[in-house]
Amino acid sequence: MLDELLLYDASDSPFCLKARICLQLKGVPFRRVPVTLGRLRELRRLNPLGQVPVLVQGTEVIVDSSRIARHLEARYPEPALIPRDPTARAYAALVEEWADEALYFIVAAFKWLNPVNRRAAVENTVSEMTGAALRPLVGHLLVRRERRRYAAWGHTEATLGALEERMRENVAALAGLLDGRPYLLGRRPMLADVAAFAQLCWLGRYVERRLLAETPAVQQWLERLAAAPPVAAAL
Numbered sequence: 001m002l003d004e005l006l007l008y009d010a011s012d013s014p015f016c017l018k019a020r021i022c023l024q025l026k027g028v029p030f031r032r033v034p035v036t037l038g039r040l041r042e043l044r045r046l047n048p049l050g051q052v053p054v055l056v057q058g059t060e061v062i063v064d065s066s067r068i069a070r071h072l073e074a075r076y077p078e079p080a081l082i083p084r085d086p087t088a089r090a091y092a093a094l095v096e097e098w099a100d101e102a103l104y105f106i107v108a109a110f111k112w113l114n115p116v117n118r119r120a121a122v123e124n125t126v127s128e129m130t131g132a133a134l135r136p137l138v139g140h141l142l143v144r145r146e147r148r149r150y151a152a153w154g155h156t157e158a159t160l161g162a163l164e165e166r167m168r169e170n171v172a173a174l175a176g177l178l179d180g181r182p183y184l185l186g187r188r189p190m191l192a193d194v195a196a197f198a199q200l201c202w203l204g205r206y207v208e209r210r211l212l213a214e215t216p217a218v219q220q221w222l223e224r225l226a227a228a229p230p231v232a233a234a235l
């Protein structure tokens with residue numbers, strides 16, 4: 001019998017969304033394992049960094065959304081999510097890296113530094129982690145940890161304007177890459193689309209979503225992806 005695939009997962013994680021969309025696009029059945037406080041020790045045994053997503057397939061443990069995507073590509077080659085042509089492959093890898101690093105950094109800053117997002121940030125993160133009694137404390141500790149991390153990188157509420165400008169530039173760059181195409185690499189969604197979509201879809205949960213509405217080409221690409229049945233199933 002084939003092993004059931006387990007995805008250690010969190011609802012407000014763009015990297016988990018990226019992994020779920022890849023699984024859905026490949027048509028591979030899997031079970032989500034939401035990471036609660038009670039499962040943190042189990043998660044750390046699988047991934048000492050304590051981060052999600054983690055995919056478990058039989059005895060194999062695959063940590064990190066990019067490695068999960070490549071594991072799936074090797075195991076389930078069709079439909080291909082990574083181009084085979086070397087130039088297109090390199091381009092797709094750069095887009096994925098940009099989405100995972102640059103976009104993630106800015107959206108997470110909006111989430112944790114903007115007081116207007118604070119309630120949604122805490123609720124979206126802690127509601128599946130723990131029961132009502134512990135939520136205020138866990139929320140408080142999370143906000144403090146994230147704000148300290150961003151302060152160490154030189155970002156506070158006062159730098160949100162500069163981060164908004166950076167996001168505008170990134171969204172404009174994405175519109176340039178789309179250049180009238182339905183998806184980044186042509187006629188169907190691939191991993192490059194999935195990676196950028198996951199971060200911008202996450203942005204859609206916070207007030208800075210208004211930045212997306214300023215660029216119709218990107219807004220339409222997001223809507224096109226969200227309407228694709230495998231993507232919709234992962235949301």
Ligand SMILES: N[C@@H](CCC(=O)N[C@@H](CS)C(=O)NCC(=O)O)C(=O)O
Nearest residue numbers: 013014015050051052053064065066
């Ligand atoms: N490079 C990793 C990043 C994963 C990551 O940052 N996960 C976050 C959720 S979005 C996490 O688990 N954070 C919990 C922590 O760092 O304690 C990937 O692509 O999967």
